Amino acid sequence: MKFLSSFAAVALSVSASVHAAVPLFSKSSTSTALSGVFGISRGGGLFGGAGKKKDSVEDVRDKLRAESGETFPALSQQEIEEWLGHIPIFAVTDSNGAGVVLKPDNSTSVMYFFLSPQMANATLAQLKSTNDELDLKLSAFSLGKIWFKILNGDQSDIKLKQPGADDSEAEIGGKVEYRLVPDTRDLLGARMLLTMTPEDGEEMKKAGDDMTPELAQKAVEKAMTESPEFKENYNEIPIFLIAQMRMQKPGGDGEEAKTILPMYFSLQTMVSTWQQFMSAQSDPDLKSMEPAINVMNLHKLVEMMSKPSEIDFRSCLLLPPVPVGPRPSATGSEAGASTSVGMGSGGTLGDL
Structure with missing residues (x-):
């Protein structure tokens, strides 16, 4: 284990040594896992019509392109x-804000950021259990602040040093791999969306609350082995959206109200929001309408935003993977930072 000393913070891992603390799903828990992924027990009723998607980029572009055919300038x-600025990600650091570098395969130096505070906390606990003398803590940071600077940035000025060592002993220019780790429930949900056929959905829908472990295990195994995307447990971050769902942003200072398309890190949060909206409808036909759910890799989404597009990304809002509210017990650089979520918000959970 080494500390990264040239940045205020980086992170830790779901590596081979700590993966047991945050397992994906065991065979004995797949029924519960599906409920956790979908937010309801009858997930097949929502996702059975999805079928195997074509290329996710084209699928999203087809759903969201402006009806007028207008092309919007690149961001x-x-x-x-x-x-990305208001999205919190979590890392384990020492008391000075230096991140921890692990070697999961004894040859690669790796640093991890977590979208899930629970997974970050599990990693922190695992590391503390192996060496209680290490002064480690959980810190939160802005995804926008690290996206270009660290996750997709230049590593030429990185310095690595052993725990407790002086800065003069740091190794300069060490090669470090950065890994951004999604919540395992959302990763499984993305894989299921890309592999579940209408027939699979009907089978799950008929089972309802009486879904057997065998049926659940079949769906999970298919998602884990046949998904065309999101095959890695890191750096392939699923973003979920429902093309029919919109939010209204109030106008201010003479500006008109604006219609916003929400995009979600959390599949369960998105499904719950959709269900709350539909339950308030008085029309029986609207109440029974099932959403057209899309999933897309965050890196591909950012790449699309960086070019002229038929999608108005300035009218899209990315929602955090966890509700804004009480935060995990983290200290240090996130203290006093804003957790507000809004269009164009500059709020962060810690600056580099």
């Missing part, structure tokens, strides 16, 4: 940083 790097 600048600053605009993308602001678009």
Whole structure:
């Protein structure tokens, strides 16, 4: 284990040594896992019509392109940083804010960021259990602040040092791999969306609350082995959206109200929001309408935003993977930072 000393913070891992603390899903828990992924027990009723998607980029473009055929200008790097700025990610650091570098295969130096505070906390606990003398803590940071600077940035000035060592002993220019880790429930949900056929959905829908472990295990195994995307447990971050869902942003200072398309890190949060909206409808036909759910890799989404597009990304809002509210017990650089979520919000959970 080494500390990264040239940045204020980086992170830790779901590596081979700590993966047991945050397992994906065991055979004995797949029915519960599906409920956790979908937010309801009858997930097949929502996702059975999805079938195998074509290329996710084309699928999203087809659903969201402007009816007028208008092409919108690319977002600048600053605009993308602001678009990602209110999304918190979590890392384990020492008391000075230096991140921890692990070697999961004894040859690769790896640093991890977590979208799930629970997974970050599990990793922190696992590391503390192996060496209680290490002064480690959980810190939260802005995804926008690290997207270009660290996750997709230059590593030429990285310095690595052993725990407790002086800065003069640091190794300069060490090669470090950065890994951004999604919540395992959302990763499984993305894989299921890309592999579940209408027939699979009907089978799950008929089972309802009486879904057997065998049926659940079949769906999970298919998702884990046949998904065309999201095959890795890191750096392939699923973003979920429902093309029919919109939010209204109130106008201010003479501006008109604006219609916003929400995009979600959390599949369960998105499904719950959709269900709350539909339950308030008085029309029986609307109440029974099932959503057209799309999933897309965050890196591909940012790449699309960086080019002229038929999608108005300035009218899209990325929602955090966890509800804004009480945060995990983290200290240090996130203290006093804003957790507000809004269009163009500059709020962060810690700056580099």
